[in-house]
Amino acid sequence: MDKLTEIMAHTREQLAPRLRPVSEAELARFGERPRTGPGFIESLAKAPGLGVIAEIKRRSPSAGQIAELPDAEEQARKYLNAEADAISVLTDEKYFGGSLKDLWTVTDFIGDHRRSTPCLRKDFMVHPIQVLEAAEAGARCILIIVRALKDDEIARLSDAAGLAGLDTLYEIHTAPELERALRFEPEMIGVNNRDLARFRTDLAFSEELIPQIPRDILAVSESGIFTPEDGMRVFEAGAKAVLIGEALMKQEDPGQLVSALHELE
Numbered sequence: 606m607d608k609l610t611e612i613m614a615h616t617r618e619q620l621a622p623r624l625r626p627v628s629e630a631e632l633a634r635f636g637e638r639p640r641t642g643p644g645f646i647e648s649l650a651k652a653p654g655l656g657v658i659a660e661i662k663r664r665s666p667s668a669g670q671i672a673e674l675p676d677a678e679e680q681a682r683k684y685l686n687a688e689a690d691a692i693s694v695l696t697d698e699k700y701f702g703g704s705l706k707d708l709w710t711v712t713d714f715i716g717d718h719r720r721s722t723p724c725l726r727k728d729f730m731v732h733p734i735q736v737l738e739a740a741e742a743g744a745r746c747i748l749i750i751v752r753a754l755k756d757d758e759i760a761r762l763s764d765a766a767g768l769a770g771l772d773t774l775y776e777i778h779t780a781p782e783l784e785r786a787l788r789f790e791p792e793m794i795g796v797n798n799r800d801l802a803r804f805r806t807d808l809a810f811s812e813e814l815i816p817q818i819p820r821d822i823l824a825v826s827e828s829g830i831f832t833p834e835d836g837m838r839v840f841e842a843g844a845k846a847v848l849i850g851e852a853l854m855k856q857e858d859p860g861q862l863v864s865a866l867h868e869l870e
């Protein structure tokens with residue numbers, strides 16, 4: 606079994622005890638709520654140069670331990686100081702050391718500091734209950750990993766996100782996945798440079814696929830970005846934003862890399 610299949614099976618198992626039907630009304634309660642600050646896509650679209658989604662990532666299956674982080678607030682503070690355009694919070698516990706509590710901590714911290722940086726609930730979404738949890742915790746976006754889901758599951762998650770007023774990051778890694786994603790009329794597509802089944806990471810995936818994404822869809826390049834030069838490669842391919850975990854987690858001051866990416870032209 607490859608790693609992504611293993612993670613998806615674990616996610617479904619973990620989810621089983623809290624699975625229940627989620628009504629449209631429950632989701633719409635969040636969609637109808639007035640919100641302060643820009644939405645997730647909006648924040649990336651208005652960023653100078655390359656927008657930055659800064660990820661809170663303690664560990665990963667490919668990198669192992671990345672950072673000791675007793676409290677997600679500490680990293681959220683660094684990312685707000687760095688002027689990141691959005692924050693991604695990994696909420697999977699077993700493989701990434703995150704939790705839904707981290708997401709609550711980060712969104713509360715942002716609100717307490719009168720900031721409006723939007724957050725992504727980064728998890729292996731399979732059921733609308735996870736979308737509801739994301740909205741309750743104050744996220745503005747969810748992730749849909751196209752290769753991990755059947756079409757009807759994607760449609761159900763995407764409808765739930767729409768009702769809850771959340772943006773969706775459709776993640777792809779190959780041309781056939783891009784073709785599938787386009788059927789759901791996405792406003793944002795992320796090309797993951799990491800093959801989640803085998804862990805090979807190569808920015809060439811963004812260079813090949815981002816030019817094939819229609820220009821009216823915001824293109825994000827995800828994974829394996831460590832330097833402004835890496836940013837330049839994907840910017841030249843047409844990316845409007847990058848999603849960075851490991852490189853920013855390992856820096857005392859993530860602001861230097863964020864500024865360099867904002868300055869690209």
Ligand SMILES: O=C(O)c1ccccc1NCC(=O)[C@H](O)[C@H](O)COP(=O)(O)O
Nearest residue numbers: 665666667668801827828829849850851
């Ligand atoms: O990062 C992994 O090892 C991984 C393994 C299996 C499924 C997902 C995985 N990562 C999720 C991500 O997409 C990355 O955390 C994100 O793009 C940031 O990547 P990086 O900047 O390389 O930390």
